[in-house]
Amino acid sequence: MKTHVKALVVGGGAVGASIAYHLGKAGWETLLLERDELTSGSTWHAAGLLPYFNMSYATTHIHDYSIKFYKTLEAETGLNPGFSVVGNLRMAQSRARMEEYLLYATTAETVGVPYEWLTPAQVRERWPLLRTEDLEGAIYHPTDGYINPADVTQAMARGARQFGVAVERKWQVDAYEWTGSEWRVTCTKMADRGGNLIPTDETVIIAAEHVVTATGNHAQRTARLLGLKIPAIPVEHQYIVTEPDPALVAWRGSNPEHPVLRDADAKWYVREERGGWILGPYERGAPARFAWGCPDSFRADLFPLDLERIEAEYLSMIHRIPSSETVGLKDDYNGPICYTPDGNPLLGPAQGLRNLWLAEGFSFGITAAGGAGCYLAQLMTEGEAAIDMASLDPRRYGDWMTTEYACRKNEEAYEHVYILHHPDEERPACRPLKTAPCHDRMAARGAQFGQVNGWERPNYFAPEGFSDHGARSFRRGGWWPYAVTEAEAIRSTAGLIDATAFAKHILKGPGATAFLDWFTCNRLPKVGRINLTYALTSAGTVRSEYTIHRRAEDDYYLVSAGAWQAYDHDYLAKVIADKTPEFGPMCLSDVTSQYGVFALAGPQSRAILTALIRDPDPETALSNKRFPWLSARRIELEMCPLTALRVAYTGELGWELHHPIEMQNYLFDRLMAVGEPLGLRLVGARAQNWLRQEKSYRAFGTELGRDATPLEAGLDRFVDLSKDFLGKEAMQATGLRSQCATLLIDGPENADPWGREALYHDGSRIGRLTSGGYSVAFGQSIGMGYVRPDLATPGTRLEVRMFDRLWPATVTEDCPYDSRNIRIRQDG
Template sequence: MKTHVRALVVGGGAVGTGIAYHLARAGWDTMLLERDELTSGSTWHAAGLLPLFNMSYATSHIHAYSVEFYKGLEAETGLNPGFSVVGNLRMAQTDDRMDEYALYAATAETVGIPHEWLTPAQIKERYPLVRTEDLKGAILHPTDGYINPADVTMAMAKGARQHGAVIERRWQVDGYEWTGSDWRVSVTKMAEKGGNLVPTEETAIITAEHVVTATGNHAPRTAKLLGIKHPAVVVEHQYIVTEPDPALVEWRKAGNPQHPVLRDADAKWYVREERGGWILGPYEQKAPARFPYGVPDSFRADLFPLDLERIEEEYMSFIHRIPSSETCGLKDDFNGPICYTPDGNPLVGPAPGLRNMWLAEGFSFGITAAGGTGHYLAQMMTEGEAEIDMASLDPKRFGDWVTTEYAMRKNEEAYDHVYVLHHPDEERPAARPLKTAPCYDRMKDRGAQFGCVNGWERPNYFKPGAEADFDLTSRSFRRGKWWQHAVEEATALRETAGLIDATAFTKHMLRGPGAAAFLDWFTTNKLPKVGRINLTYALTEVGTTRTEYTIVRLAEDTFYLVSAGAWQAYDSDFIAKAVNDKVAEFGPMYLSDVTGQTGVFALAGPNSRAILSEVVRDAEPETVLSNKRFPWLSQRRIELLMCPVNAIRVAYTGELGWELHHPMEMQNYLFDRLMEAGEAHGLRLVGARAQNWLRQEKSYRAFGTELGRDATPLEAGLDRFVDLSKEFHGKAAMEKTGIRSKCVTLLVDGPDDADPWGREALYTADGTRIGRLTSGGYSVAFGKSIGMGYVRPDLAAPGTRLKVRMQRALWDAEVTEDSPYDPANARIRADG
């Protein structure tokens, strides 16, 4: 066995072999270790479906790559992966479900995934065994289908070997040690004894520059060995195989093609043909999480006891949809482990806190994702970044506050929700509330309907008189019941004043003699002077946007950094590693995460100065908030009655305003005083949804939507925050990339009952797809829909007429000037 490789992949399921294949194809010296036999984990009992559609842009790309990649494996390797390209028919029993499919289709269009719409009559004509009288319609994805999991894994394994990879079976990893330059991986030879795998006395040390873990059901054990936390935990999944269905057998004998994979999402199941019968895979409620602390040594390619009572409702609905199946007996059944994460998407990318350690864990659709994960993860490892933004799958989207109990409860919920309507405004209730700012109860009493950001409860909008119950009836694919509340909040902030809880912001302090030189190298903009702030960006190795920071310079060598609340662990890991790398070059510096110590209120609107004036205490209270003493884009320590506040004159909404950063323990005191002072000035509590609309009126880019690892700051139109006269990390790569697309703001003449969500494809008038939206919503200033997104550079000029796909129709849209609301910033600079 080799003892030194450039890349070591741990795990021999579909995902691991897909990664090994792509790393070897990229030219890296690669070895794969499997503790048992290839496919012996969840791969062996997977149903092999290849669903293309996904609400996630990154996951849709991964699935689309896999489907095309699998089609070429036989020509390359000589092994047939067992791909049946039969298509995938998603049926809908409700109008709401059809709206969901329209949003799926919008995302699919941006990726280039083909689809077609069918009426109930067309479904019946094509597939007469299917009952259709209670359906609204369906969407067909003709290019996918199902595949044999073992065969495709073996084909990828052979392809990996052909590209030079080594695959070793029956070796278990027992330890990882980082030497400062590579990993020392302790492994033990495993042998079969009495039906169990047991360790032998044969051991070895493998030195690897990079390690990728794709350990499937064993992910909790892997995390423990690495000393990290992540929420990949398995949940039970059942499916059954029927005896042959005589009606189906006759259908095929007559020369008819296979049925597509049939999905009745409202009934919570999929079904496909299998040797004249059917495979039924239900996603029932209350499937339990298993093995949260690790798979027992005695559990190999084993299954759990079947629980048919748990899937009785789904089984009966299957008989209703395909009546001929009622006479079919059960031929086989499976109840096996399938790994989940709280949001249902896998963990793909660098491990938190570690160097050259990569995770590929938590795949609930591992067969579909295996090829694409290998492709894009190999790009990240060998080229510095993938061609698509993989941040939404980054393992660090879940912080180290995630516990085993949290992972179990949320993963069970994710399983429950596979076929629950995925409203883009949904908020799932399991394990909530967990992380709450001190003012949570006060806002709850005022009707706050909360969203969850990095575990923090954050008001989405306020519904006076309502309990904070996640407001399930307000969800919609169009304008939900919350929409009018958000309109009123946005209007109030534009006309009087609004108070927003922004406590979830990620906040770091960086101080020390080397801090200024480091930040000057680390970020794109000029550093602010003491008492001032700036907006700036840290770049990836390939020059795209890695993180957005607001930098507040508190002293010559002391900086307060604010970044997106959803990305706390992601940002903290990134800057901590960079500081550690550069401390010898730039000098001593000390980084601390103060997110949990510092609360934030954003107070904005024409009356915000008047409200603050009532509570500010200063030797010259009449001028402390004036432009002369407290100009736009500056910072001051002020006292608001008994609460010391680090006030920053900036507003994400584009109105006169301040962010009030305060001691967390004083938050309720400050909240009460601001609400009291604001009563006479029309102060209204404002949630995240209204804020999102308002920032789009100002063309303020948001990290995770407009800003990400697939576009440079120059492509995002942020030239004014990039100082090309200095050298900074990623500059040369950014300049080499050039301008492939441009970020624009569009006003949309859309339907009367819907706004874009930021997942829609953009077209020219002649029907050519030229870009996609990354954000969407409603503009109270212009009385119509608004969106932001990326288009070809030649179509980015204000006044360009485009089309946007919403609810299966094309609607007129026009590119506006940047910051269509108050482009001169007169309101945000207003003096008092």
């Protein structure tokens, strides 16, 4: 066995085999270790379905790659992966479900995924065994289907061997050690004795520059060995196989195989299997298993079937396929399938560890394996992937995440596979968990909360008795008029936004200035000033967005997106450690939980603060002369000392008030007492999102990410080309593949775009929206997105796909509301 390799992949399921294949194809000397036999984990009992359906742009790319890649494996390796391209029929029993499919289809279009719409009559005509009178319609994907999980894994493993990858079975990893330049991985030979897998006395140490863990159900053991928290915990998933259905057998005598059938409202999938049916439900009450680790004795094992738990789903299959009622059961499976709290895999760098990559928590592992291997290999070998992988990054969960949280959220993710996925969906399990001190005060005033990185954050404010769950829609939900009122308040009087969830870091020390000057693309602010800037990837795309307040010559306060606290901290810490010898000593502190943040904005914001500020000359304390735009000051609001930053994400006169979190309730009470007589309203994240689009303010995670450079994002004014910075050459070499634009949209009267819709020009797809909403300033829908550079000129007429048609849209000037920033700079 090889003992020195460039990359070691631990885990021989479909995901591990794909990663090894793609690393080998990229030219890396790679070793794949499997503790048992290839496919002996969840791969062996997976149903092998390959659904395209996904609301995520990145995940749709991953699934699309897998489906296309699997079709090439036989020609390349000589092994047939067992791909049955029968298509995928997703049925809808309600208009709301069809609207979900219509929204999904706009994401599919942005990736080029083919689909067809079918009426109930058309479904019945093609597949007469199905009952369709209670359907609203269906979406059909003709190019996917199902595959044999074991066969596709073996085909990828053979392909990996053809690229020089070594594949070793019956070796268990027992220890990982980072030496500072490579990993030393201690492995033990396993023996099969009497049906049990037993460690032997034979051990070996493998030196690897990079390690990838794809350990599936054994992710908790991996987490312990590495000292990590990995919220990948299995949930029971059961499916049943029926005896042959005579009606199906007769149908198949002269007709092709049925597509994979999905009745989302009934919470199941069904496909043909040897003249019978496989039913796979996603029922309520499926438990998490192996919270503290998969037993060593658990191999290709299963759990007892719980038929009572899936009775409703079984009866609904009989309703949809009446001929199945008299067919007996032949086989049953109840096995562990790994989940994560949001249902997306953990794919990317491990927090706090060098050259350690996670590929864990694949609830749809067969569908994702091919694409996951491709894009992770790109990330490892090229520095970045062709798509933005941030939504799958393992560091989206911080150290606050516990085993109990993971179990409960993973059970919820399983149960929610077939719920209506409203774009304004907020899932309830494990909430509230992280709350700012003012949470209860805001709840008492009607706050309807969302969750960001575990933090409860108001989305909007509604009257007593209002139900957020009932307010959700694929069009303008019941919350929409409240968000309009909040947005209008900021434009006309004032609004207060809880922004405590912001990630906050302090970086100081002799090397801090030189480091930040190299690390970010904009010039650094002077002492007492603030600036917006970006940290780029090695590919020249946007890794993170920071507001930087320079507190002293070598003392900086960094504010970044709340959802990416651990992501930003981990990357900052690693790069600082690498660059300290070059730039000098630095100290990085994560102070997120030490400071609360209120964003106060609107024409009356200065008057509100003036009434509270304690200053020798309170009337001029907040004037442009003493407190200009893009500056920061320590001030006192009565008994609360704080740092005020004169910025406003909403584009109005305003300040961010960064205060000691233990004084938050005092500050909240005083702001409301003074502000409400002046028209102050509490404002949530949804209104804020609309307002920032009126200003063309790009948001990290939508317009900004690792698939676009700041120049493509239209942020030239925040890029200082006179200096050297990380990613500069790659950014310049990339050029303008596409360009960010703001659009005003003449859409439906009762709907706004959500920010995932395809854009068209002269009948051709030319881009996609990344944000969408409603503009109170212009009285119509608004959106931001990426288009061909030649179409980013103001006045260009485009079309946006919303529901079942294209709606007119016009590219507007950047910052269409108050383009000269007169309101945000107004003096007192």
